[in-house]
Amino acid sequence: MAKAVIDLRSDTVTLPTPEMRRAIAEAELGDDVYGEDPSVLRLEAMAAERMGKEAALLVTSGTQGNLVGILSHTQRGDEVIVGDQSHILNYEVAGCAMVGGIQLRAVPNVDGMLNPADVQAAIRSADVHQPRTGAVCIENTHNRNGGAVLDAAQTHAIAAVAHAADIPVHLDGARIFNAAVALGVDVRTLTAEADSVTFCLSKGLAAPVGSLLCGTKSYIQIARKYRKILGGGMRQAGIIAAAGIVALNTMVDRLAEDHANARFLAEGLAELPGINLNPEKVCTDIVIFDVTAPQGATALIASFRERGLLCGQAGPNRIRMVTHYGIERADVERALQIARDVLVGTPVGAR
Numbered sequence: 545m546a547k548a549v550i551d552l553r554s555d556t557v558t559l560p561t562p563e564m565r566r567a568i569a570e571a572e573l574g575d576d577v578y579g580e581d582p583s584v585l586r587l588e589a590m591a592a593e594r595m596g597k598e599a600a601l602l603v604t605s606g607t608q609g610n611l612v613g614i615l616s617h618t619q620r621g622d623e624v625i626v627g628d629q630s631h632i633l634n635y636e637v638a639g640c641a642m643v644g645g646i647q648l649r650a651v652p653n654v655d656g657m658l659n660p661a662d663v664q665a666a667i668r669s670a671d672v673h674q675p676r677t678g679a680v681c682i683e684n685t686h687n688r689n690g691g692a693v694l695d696a697a698q699t700h701a702i703a704a705v706a707h708a709a710d711i712p713v714h715l716d717g718a719r720i721f722n723a724a725v726a727l728g729v730d731v732r733t734l735t736a737e738a739d740s741v742t743f744c745l746s747k748g749l750a751a752p753v754g755s756l757l758c759g760t761k762s763y764i765q766i767a768r769k770y771r772k773i774l775g776g777g778m779r780q781a782g783i784i785a786a787a788g789i790v791a792l793n794t795m796v797d798r799l800a801e802d803h804a805n806a807r808f809l810a811e812g813l814a815e816l817p818g819i820n821l822n823p824e825k826v827c828t829d830i831v832i833f834d835v836t837a838p839q840g841a842t843a844l845i846a847s848f849r850e851r852g853l854l855c856g857q858a859g860p861n862r863i864r865m866v867t868h869y870g871i872e873r874a875d876v877e878r879a880l881q882i883a884r885d886v887l888v889g890t891p892v893g894a895r
């Protein structure tokens with residue numbers, strides 16, 4: 545049965561599974577700042593192995609993972625190349641500038657991808673007037689580009705340009721498992737050429753808190769200090785890690801269900817007047833569409849909300865809906881019915 549309120553604002557609204565709640569209650573704990581929390585150590589080892597890296601560090605959030613990740617590659621006064629639609633540039637509160645004295649340099653994102661030639665052109669020379677290019681960041685899946693996926697060849701194209709100039713690549717892989725599931729590949733094929741990767745437990749994987757930053761042992765040692773500076777040294781963090789372990793063990797493969805629901809949602813929405821959306825481009829859990837209806841996105845979102853459908857605004861006339869654990873096909877059908885009622889009107893007698 546469809547729920548009273550269908551919350552498609554984000555996959556971050558997911559609640560922990562019963563197995564996660566049990567694992568949290570029973571977690572073996574210690575002081576993680578002393579490196580003595582067995583659950584954290586286990587999760588970090590699992591994360592490193594899954595990403596094909598030497599080591600991993602539990603951080604509080606994707607934002608902290610990206611910031612610690614970038615700080616650990618750079619020095620004050622460096623410049624970091626990012627996509628103009630990237631989460632790091634648009635939604636991470638200028639943390640790089642504020643905390644790290646780092647300037648971000650944006651190059652265009654097209655369908656989540658950066659053009660290697662643009663990245664090449666943005667790399668600074670040794671000229672005394674220029675900042676040093678400290679890192680190149682990519683994002684997979686790409687949030688603002690409707691959950692677009694970068695495949696291994698696309699990642700390689702960017703990494704090749706960066707590495708040729710001796711510049712490390714940081715992968716914001718908040719939803720990297722969505723990308724791997726959508727492509728049907730081992731996640732390591734997508735992380736192999738990144739020097740560091742952040743992924744999130746608290747999005748589609750439904751754990752309550754936490755992200756992992758992964759890289760070489762020496763890099764993670766540096767990152768551990770930056771995490772402490774940012775107040776991210778947590779003590780009995782095993783209560784977080786325990787849920788993360790369950791997330792990695794049980795919640796990855798089911799992301800395919802979210803992707804199928806997102807495509808079904810996109811196909812239904814694309815048939816409605818006032819919505820401009822190509823469902824073929826929806827390959828993970830995020831559906832973003834332009835609103836051409838005269839009432840505009842803000843009023844449309846309010847009308848959906850009145851009827852029990854929550855979604856997010858992704859731009860002046862753009863709406864975002866995200867499928868996730870806890871959203872069943874019946875909920876998506878109900879969401880489509882609400883959108884139809886608002887955009888087409890309820891037929892007389894159908895109430």
Ligand SMILES: Cc1ncc(COP(=O)(O)O)c(C=O)c1O
Nearest residue numbers: 605606607608631683687716718
């Ligand atoms: C691509 C991407 N990176 C990073 C983050 C930040 O994650 P958090 O909300 O855990 O800070 C998000 C959050 O939605 C995201 O979509």
